[in-house]
Amino acid sequence: MLVRFWGTRGSLPVAPTAETIRRKVAQALVAAGSLQFDNIAEAELFVKKELSFAAGATYGGATSCVELETLHGSYFICDMGSGLRSFGIDSLRRNAAGHSKTYNFFQSHLHWDHIMGFPFFPPAFDPNVTIRIHSGHPDAEEALRRQQEEISFPVPFEWLRADFQFVQLTPGETYEVDGVKVETILQKHSHDSYGYRFTDADGKVAIYSTDSEHKLENMGDEAAFIEFFREADLVICDTMYSLADSVSMKEDWGHSSNLVAVDLCHSAEAKCLALFHHEPTYEDEDIQRMHEESIRYEELTRNGPPLDVICSYDGLEVRI
Template sequence: MLARFWGTRGSLPVAPTADIIQKKIAHALVASDGRKFADEVEAEKFVENDLSFAAGGTYGGATPCVEIEAGNGSYLICDMGSGLRQFGLDSMRRNAGGHPKVYNFFLSHLHWDHIMGFPFFVPAFDPEAMIRIHSGHPDAEEALRRQQEEISFPVPFDWLRATFEFVTLTPGETYEIDGVKVETKLQHHSHGSYGYRFTDITGRSVIYSTDSEHKLEKMAVEAAFIHFFREADLVICDTMYSLADSVSMKEDWGHSSNIVAVDLCHEAKAKTLALFHHEPTYDDEDIERMHQETIRYEELTRDGPALNVICSYDGLEVRL
């Protein structure tokens, strides 16, 4: 089972400015302390081994799109954020090598940052492709068609050539989709959002739970989520805000914090937590700082097996 992160930001795509890139280069030059490199390969090793991730790389700026590799070989994709474009191009490369052209999408909800990549999804123009769109929302087709109306986009939905199927899932039921067991759960967010639990034939499980607000003072009512996250190998969780933001000026905005995510995963005895849906105003240093603070909080509150805390970024792969 493998999770590939194609987009990890929330709300809207972001890109580093020229000023940010210049600061990263300047930091690297100072850190190199006059060192000479024989070639780019040697320089890249220095960046990888001697610089922090925030200094030498980036968490990226594409909005949510996560691929789960499991089951009978069809594609399993959570959400259609701007990261979907890059996934689509990569899948075309894999298709040329014989990968089945079957795409199973699972939508958390229909807000723009989670569907905006679909008009740029190249496989949708392939008449040999089969695209199944699973959602808890019966209006999913309406939302996708609406964003491709002429007033918003020059290519209408009806010009797409793939075969489409829209499937409405019911929370509390278990579905078997191309060799993977799928459960869905309603979450607290505007217009509703849905979390997903994917379990492969070996029993390994991945939770995709974004755009869901959990409140520290209401952990007693979160028992259903603790059960949903139970002993998951990987929990991809909405950690958009710090705890201070989530309980003050951004309360009831439909997102959660890194602190509550750790508490839920501890209670559920999950193995790995992936911080996800990064705040678009946070730069790489802000996200890295939150990651380190989350690791420290997990250590201080641990009462049992360690919870591995990772921070998702565009391009990350996690093999279970």
């Protein structure tokens, strides 16, 4: 299974400012010192090897959208954030090369940052495309239609030509979707949220669990999530806030922290944790700092197999 991250921010899309870009360029120049490069490839190699990720790159600014590429041909996509636009354009290229035109969407929930990319999804205008939208919410179709009403968007839902199918999923049930086993779990978030467990034919397991609040004082109530994450190869988890923020001024906002995610994955003996749904006010340096803190915390609290902690960014690919 290949996992592609098309959007990794939460709440709203963000873009680096001119000041941010100038700072990154200045840091690179200072780090290079008197070095000279004969071509762009040499300079790029220096940036990749010698600069931190925050200094030489960016975590990106598109909101939640993750693709799971399996052996069975059809598309599997988690959430329709603004990252969906880039995925949609890329999928047109793959469709032209003979890829299946069936798109299986799995919605964590229906807040705007998780559906805002859909009006800009080109395959929705293709009459040969099938779009299945899986969700735990009975009002998923209503949410997508409402954001394309004239007061909000110039292209009404009725103009879309794809074959739409809305499928409501029930927590505790196991579903077979185009050769992939899918399970879902109810999460604590406004208007409810749902996490997903995907198991492919090779037995590889990917978890998508965002917009879910896990409280430190209620870890005893998290047994269901520990079992849901059990021995997963990859857990994509909501780590929007620092622990301090999640238990103070942003308590009950429906999100969780990097440290609680490590605790859950340790208990579940998961293999890899991907930090996800980054706070939009965080600069690249802030996200990198959280990543480094998460790695140190994992090492300090480890009492079993090691947990690989990675930090998702727009464009990241992870093969499991």
